[in-house]
Amino acid sequence: MTRRLITLWARLLHLCWRLEPRLTAAALLVRILDTVVFVAIALAVREVIDRAEAGLAAAAMWAAIGLACLRLADFSTFTLALNLRILVVEKVGLTEIQDGILRDVTDIHTLDHLEDPQFLGRVTIVRGATWQIMDSAWAALESVMLALRLALGLALLGSASPWLLLLLPCAALPLWTDARARAHETRSTQEAAGDVRLQRELHENLTRPGPGKEIRVTGTGRDLIRLQAEADERATAAVVRGAVPAAAWRLAGWLAFCAGFGGLLSLLLLQAGSGRATLGEAVLGITVATSLSHEVAYTVQRSTTAAGAQRVIEPLLWLREYAAGYRARAATWTKRPAPDRLLDGITLDNVTFGYAGSARPALDGVSVHIPAGSVVAVVGEYGSGKTTLVKLLCSFHEPQQGEVQVEGVDLRGIDPAHWRARTSAAFQDFGRYRTTVRESIAFGDLQQSDGQGQSEDKAVARAVAAADAERLIARLPEGLDTRLGAEDGGTELSEGQWQKLALARASMRETPLLLVLDEPTASLDAPSEHAIFERYMARARELAQSTGAVTVIVSHRFSTVAGADLILVLHEGRLVEAGPHAELVRANGRYAELFTIAEKSYTSI
Numbered sequence: 001m002t003r004r005l006i007t008l009w010a011r012l013l014h015l016c017w018r019l020e021p022r023l024t025a026a027a028l029l030v031r032i033l034d035t036v037v038f039v040a041i042a043l044a045v046r047e048v049i050d051r052a053e054a055g056l057a058a059a060a061m062w063a064a065i066g067l068a069c070l071r072l073a074d075f076s077t078f079t080l081a082l083n084l085r086i087l088v089v090e091k092v093g094l095t096e097i098q099d100g101i102l103r104d105v106t107d108i109h110t111l112d113h114l115e116d117p118q119f120l121g122r123v124t125i126v127r128g129a130t131w132q133i134m135d136s137a138w139a140a141l142e143s144v145m146l147a148l149r150l151a152l153g154l155a156l157l158g159s160a161s162p163w164l165l166l167l168l169p170c171a172a173l174p175l176w177t178d179a180r181a182r183a184h185e186t187r188s189t190q191e192a193a194g195d196v197r198l199q200r201e202l203h204e205n206l207t208r209p210g211p212g213k214e215i216r217v218t219g220t221g222r223d224l225i226r227l228q229a230e231a232d233e234r235a236t237a238a239v240v241r242g243a244v245p246a247a248a249w250r251l252a253g254w255l256a257f258c259a260g261f262g263g264l265l266s267l268l269l270l271q272a273g274s275g276r277a278t279l280g281e282a283v284l285g286i287t288v289a290t291s292l293s294h295e296v297a298y299t300v301q302r303s304t305t306a307a308g309a310q311r312v313i314e315p316l317l318w319l320r321e322y323a324a325g326y327r328a329r330a331a332t333w334t335k336r337p338a339p340d341r342l343l344d345g346i347t348l349d350n351v352t353f354g355y356a357g358s359a360r361p362a363l364d365g366v367s368v369h370i371p372a373g374s375v376v377a378v379v380g381e382y383g384s385g386k387t388t389l390v391k392l393l394c395s396f397h398e399p400q401q402g403e404v405q406v407e408g409v410d411l412r413g414i415d416p417a418h419w420r421a422r423t424s425a426a427f428q429d430f431g432r433y434r435t436t437v438r439e440s441i442a443f444g445d446l447q448q449s450d451g452q453g454q455s456e457d458k459a460v461a462r463a464v465a466a467a468d469a470e471r472l473i474a475r476l477p478e479g480l481d482t483r484l485g486a487e488d489g490g491t492e493l494s495e496g497q498w499q500k501l502a503l504a505r506a507s508m509r510e511t512p513l514l515l516v517l518d519e520p521t522a523s524l525d526a527p528s529e530h531a532i533f534e535r536y537m538a539r540a541r542e543l544a545q546s547t548g549a550v551t552v553i554v555s556h557r558f559s560t561v562a563g564a565d566l567i568l569v570l571h572e573g574r575l576v577e578a579g580p581h582a583e584l585v586r587a588n589g590r591y592a593e594l595f596t597i598a599e600k601s602y603t604s605i
């Protein structure tokens with residue numbers, strides 16, 4: 001860990017140098033100047049007193065003026081060094097750590113990491129600790145520089161009296177006891193982590209509109225408040241359990257330092273009294289030794305910052321290595337571009353896939369050929385594997401057995417970026433972008449923007465029509481320029497309206513080879529759903545002609561499903577039936593059963 005840590009710090013400091021060379025150089029120079037001023041002050045004190053003792057009033061006065069200037073410089077360099085460091089840390093930290101993690105997260109073309117709690121937990125830790133991580137690199141550098149200052153201070157003390165060098169072990173004591181204190185604090189923070197998470201989750205549930213509805217209906221508000229208060233109390237108790245011995249260790253360290261400090265100063269004054277040292281040397285000793293306590297305190301503080309950041313740096317290093325491992329594997333792949341158009345179609349050959357930690361595969365030995373240009377509906381009970389099938393088609397996951405083939409080529413051999421560029425998809429857990437309506441839709445295909453906004457405008461208008469969203473846009477206060485999201489002072493949309501925007505987004509691409517609609521109308525009323533499917537079917541047929549695109553619809557609504565060319569019926573991850581509606585009804589199997597249940601519930605409404 002130590003080597004990786006030092007490498008990371010060196011990398012972060014190098015980045016500061018590369019991204020903010022002037023600020024970084026200034027911060028370092030001021031820090032060095034600070035050390036020079038520190039030594040100069042001690043020497044100036046000796047000069048003032050020695051000259052005064054020798055009766056050189058004018059020389060003593062000039063030395064005193066110099067000392068005053070140095071004091072002013074000391075204050076200015078300290079504050080300046082601090083502010084410069086804060087500026088560099090803020091500027092580079094945001095670019096390197098926040099953006100770097102986001103790049104790593106999005107560059108991985110599969111979704112496995114985003115469904116892995118270990119990965120997500122680490123992302124959350126790093127997101128909240130950007131400043132701490134970046135500052136720790138500076139704290140490590142400053143600890144080295146401060147140690148240098150301490151050494152210089154001690155050398156000056158040694159020149160006043162070699163006895164004062166005994167202050168060195170005294171100065172080291174608080175550093176050692178601080179490390180012990182930190183160990184207690186780390187243990188108690190780890191003990192409290194579970195309750196802190198629980199408390200935050202409960203607090204969030206109590207203050208968010210979504211869970212807020214459920215809490216009001218079930219009347220569990222008071223109970224949840226009690227639970228979060230209990231979690232908070234347990235977390236605080238754990239932290240206090242660690243804080244008490246930590247405070248005792250620190251106190252012991254400082255008491256030892258103060259005892260040594262007091263004893264050695266007395267010794268210096270005795271030596272001055274007996275004429276074995278000049279008054280200037282005695283005052284020099286007192287000045288340096290006094291500021292030494294501040295030096296030690298600041299060195300402890302900065303080295304604590306550097307060492308304390310290990311807790312948040314470990315997740316960052318883990319995430320970096322995860323992404324680097326992915327990049328190394330990706331570099332060995334020879335990927336071909338997606339075909340220009342589909343002539344044969346997509347084939348699933350004995351595809352099996354299970355999520356990490358799940359006992360049973362979500363898809364189990366699925367084999368089917370989806371002809372080019374066809375509209376396919378996927379049906380089945382909740383949890384039967386419909387979304388998983390769609391995710392494999394989009395290459396979000398790779399099968400653990402079998403292959404997804406596009407025109408006879410394993411999808412793993414096709415460049416994911418190319419395949420995505422030829423995929424249009426609307427998912428049930430769609431995004432809600434708090435931008436303008438136009439931007440929210442245009443995200444569906446950022447390639448369409450020609451810099452003038454003209455082709456983008458045309459594409460957005462076409463996508464709005466495809467999603468049957470013209471009336472929705474017309475009713476918004478500023479049409480396509482309406483800013484979305486009440487939390488940011490914009491217009492809030494209903495669930496169905498957000499879903500229409502997601503559908504429009506999924507209609508932006510002009511020449512997809514795969515068009516996916518995973519429960520795309522779940523939040524819409526029946527007439528809206530009907531209107532949208534009419535338009536989508538028309539688009540699917542158009543695309544079938546132009547690119548041979550395959551359209552895959554996941555739906556629980558049989559009015560929609562019945563119009564598909566091919567219906568895939570999944571049950572507990574297995575493909576139990578496949579064929580057109582009439583054939584499956586005639587077969588009187590699983591599909592017919594589901595269809596009859598759906599019809600009955602519809603007629604009984």
Ligand SMILES: Nc1ncnc2c1ncn2[C@@H]1O[C@H](COP(=O)(O)OP(=O)(O)OP(=O)(O)O)[C@@H](O)[C@H]1O
Pocket residue numbers: 115355356358362380381382383384385386387388389
């Ligand atoms: N991210 C995940 N991690 C672990 N298991 C998962 C994950 N997503 C889905 N599963 C499991 O895989 C199985 C298939 O899920 P999938 O979402 O594909 O079903 P579905 O038919 O689309 O369900 P629904 O109709 O509810 O959307 C389920 O048993 C589910 O619990």
